[in-house]
Amino acid sequence: MDVEKNLPPHARGLTLVELTATIAVISVALAITIPSWAAFAERSAVSTTANQFLTSLRYARNEAVSRQRHVSLCPSDDGSTCSGDFRGWSQGYLIFVDNDSDKQRGSHEELLRHETLQYPATQVATTSGRPAIRFRRDGAAWSTNATFNICAGPGSKRAVILYGSGRARVDDTGPSNRPIICNPL
Secondary structure (H helix, E strand, O other), X not given: OOHHHHOOOOOOOOOHHXXXXXXXXXXXXXXXXXXXXXHHHHHHHHHHHHHHHHHHHHXXXXXXHHXXXXXXXXXXXXXXXXXXXXXXXXXXXXXXEOOOOOOOOOOOOOEEEEEOXXXXXXXXXXXXXXXXXXXXXXXXXXXXXXXXXXXXXXXXXXXXXXXXXXXXXXXXXXXXXXXXXXXXX
């Protein structure tokens, strides 16, 4: 079998100049794409975390109404007791039936959920002085108006705002269009 007869008529390799130009084009494309991809990933983590908190607040409110019992949320380091740290929500949080309405989970109080964040590097803090949220039997959260500030980077911020009526929403700004403040932990 003659090898030369089986080659395509114009088969040839790349020159060094062509290879260098191709690598340069790929490098420029990556230099443009990677920073925007990182920003996209941060925004996605913040949106996912905000939606997770909104879902948890709605779940707790629904359980309070359907059970006709007080239901509380609190940050937790160990998955069974409340930490009391308003900046500790990133470590995980509890949703529990709060029989004695003290916003602290006792051993006799039913744990409904132990939640952990899908993106643990996301920073979550509530309004100072609001280390726990309690929903009453009617679904209201009077005396616990709170804002969850959720941050993952300088441009990636969201707020979950909980009103005294028990309703919650997600926004790009805090209450009354105030900026979302992210403090280093």
